[in-house]
Amino acid sequence: SLVSRKLRTVTPHQDRHFEVSTFNLSHPILFVFGPGDAETRGKISVDTNGMSLYRRPAPLLVAGMDLIAFPILRSLSIVGGQLDFVMKDLHDKYGDVVRFNPDDLSFISAQAWKDIYGFGHAELPKYFPSFSGFNGQNIISAKGSDHFRFRRAMLPAFTDKSLAQQEPIIASYVDLLMTRLREVADSEKPTNIIRWYNYTTFDLIGDLAYGESFKGLEEGKSNGWLDNISNMLKLMPILALMTVSPTIAHLDNAASLAMKRINRTDQRDRGDFMDAMMRAKGQKHELTDAELIHNADLLITAGSETTATLLSGVTYWLLRTPETLERVTKEVRAAFDKEEDITFKEASTRLPYMLACLHEGLRIFPPIPLVMLRQTNPGLPTPIAGYSTKVGVHQYATFHSSTNFAYPSEFRPERWLPEAETDSSSPFFNDNRECHKPFSFGPRDCIGRNLAYHEMRIILARILWNFDLEMGEGMLGWERQKIFGIWEKPPLMVKVRRRADKVKEEVKS
Numbered sequence: 001s002l003v004s005r006k007l008r009t010v011t012p013h014q015d016r017h018f019e020v021s022t023f024n025l026s027h028p029i030l031f032v033f034g035p036g037d038a039e040t041r042g043k044i045s046v047d048t049n050g051m052s053l054y055r056r057p058a059p060l061l062v063a064g065m066d067l068i069a070f071p072i073l074r075s076l077s078i079v080g081g082q083l084d085f086v087m088k089d090l091h092d093k094y095g096d097v098v099r100f101n102p103d104d105l106s107f108i109s110a111q112a113w114k115d116i117y118g119f120g121h122a123e124l125p126k127y128f129p130s131f132s133g134f135n136g137q138n139i140i141s142a143k144g145s146d147h148f149r150f151r152r153a154m155l156p157a158f159t160d161k162s163l164a165q166q167e168p169i170i171a172s173y174v175d176l177l178m179t180r181l182r183e184v185a186d187s188e189k190p191t192n193i194i195r196w197y198n199y200t201t202f203d204l205i206g207d208l209a210y211g212e213s214f215k216g217l218e219e220g221k222s223n224g225w226l227d228n229i230s231n232m233l234k235l236m237p238i239l240a241l242m243t244v245s246p247t248i249a250h251l252d253n254a255a256s257l258a259m260k261r262i263n264r265t266d267q268r269d270r271g272d273f274m275d276a277m278m279r280a281k282g283q284k285h286e287l288t289d290a291e292l293i294h295n296a297d298l299l300i301t302a303g304s305e306t307t308a309t310l311l312s313g314v315t316y317w318l319l320r321t322p323e324t325l326e327r328v329t330k331e332v333r334a335a336f337d338k339e340e341d342i343t344f345k346e347a348s349t350r351l352p353y354m355l356a357c358l359h360e361g362l363r364i365f366p367p368i369p370l371v372m373l374r375q376t377n378p379g380l381p382t383p384i385a386g387y388s389t390k391v392g393v394h395q396y397a398t399f400h401s402s403t404n405f406a407y408p409s410e411f412r413p414e415r416w417l418p419e420a421e422t423d424s425s426s427p428f429f430n431d432n433r434e435c436h437k438p439f440s441f442g443p444r445d446c447i448g449r450n451l452a453y454h455e456m457r458i459i460l461a462r463i464l465w466n467f468d469l470e471m472g473e474g475m476l477g478w479e480r481q482k483i484f485g486i487w488e489k490p491p492l493m494v495k496v497r498r499r500a501d502k503v504k505e506e507v508k509s
């Protein structure tokens, strides 16, 4: 990653020297380190040809602030759930690179995705905060060859063949969700839709990892397991959670579920997560039992909360913009006469507008809104001027930037329709779609992306097929919530009614 490093001292500025170094990403970046006056401190200079120096205005928040004081402010923003919004404002003001900590740089450009996370260069190692207790035993936190081994073992679970095997398992949970929502509709009381999305995604991912459900949908209420996970999620950002050493009690639980599944011969060749990982036994990329336990546990967190968050965000934005809700509902009902025809395959070909709604949801309400930091100078024996540097693309700031997207704070699914890319009169013609990478990018991108799309498509399509939805009282402004690594997600109350035209048909017959 650090192909060339040239330490130089730039011309003294107001009697101060600055140490700078050139990093060879595809646009070399010149960092200015060290203490400085209010004008120069925190400035990031981008040196596109290795010679000339373009100064970018430094964020005032950083520039005018003592380097020691700023991390405190940053911590306050994190505690207040505002950091991601502050980052967006800083990018709006200062452009596509912002130094938001003495040693952290945030980017919002498509090129930065490629340079930081992409293929074609040595991988920049992930940065994990020290509190995460990073154990390296699961795929998210593993380094180099371990990561490669885990990913290789997991990949067979995400092929089209395995997804086809998993479809009936997933569909059985969506069936149960429909049953529960019909009961909700008949009760005529608004419901917190987030609860139902959480039960569904946790139950089905639990089944794919452990061969058994967490029973949220079956019991229609939370239980020890779900509470345990949701409490942990409230306490810390999802990425930290994925890398943190779990509590002994949690690990005991996860270990006993995983071992039970490992020993169940009747579930062999089920095409689920454990099946794939166990097929690696006896091969070079085999996983130990401890690694199987940690990775199954990780898949639960990575695969459920994310998908449930996106479904919650899309539901809110559809309710908030009735014209989009009407259009997507019409599309689903016109595409399918019978609910049982809503399968992975058919839902992925017949519902282009719904897909655009999901893309737009992933832009306006990204399940992982934060920055996934990488380190640029791992090879350095000593950090430069006392600092090593972390870089990352900040998802929320990138997806909400008006330099990347027209009307960034509006839910406009049509920006993702193919015609927006070809019709120069479309307001979204110049949208920078390459910036939109909610599943990250490169060798460590989301392995579950296709599964997530299938899940989100059949859950949303079947809800829209069966029910008429309306926003509950007092929900306007739900999107203005805090982000603690993940969205706070206060209750989203929705009025769910059985689809009016079907009710009429039933009454007639």
Ligand code: HEM
Residues within 6 Å of the ligand: 139, 140, 151, 205, 239, 299, 302, 303, 304, 306, 307, 310, 366, 367, 368, 372, 438, 439, 440, 443, 444, 445, 446, 447, 448, 449, 451, 452
């Ligand atoms: C809307 C849904 C989802 C979103 C937005 C999402 C997003 C992401 C992102 C941004 C990463 C990169 C994390 C990092 O660099 O540290 C990631 C990694 C990962 N995701 Fe997802 N994800 C989703 C659903 C899923 C599902 C359904 C699964 C599987 C059940 C899954 C499994 C994983 C795994 C195993 C990794 C680690 C991959 C690796 O390190 O090689 N995700 N996801």
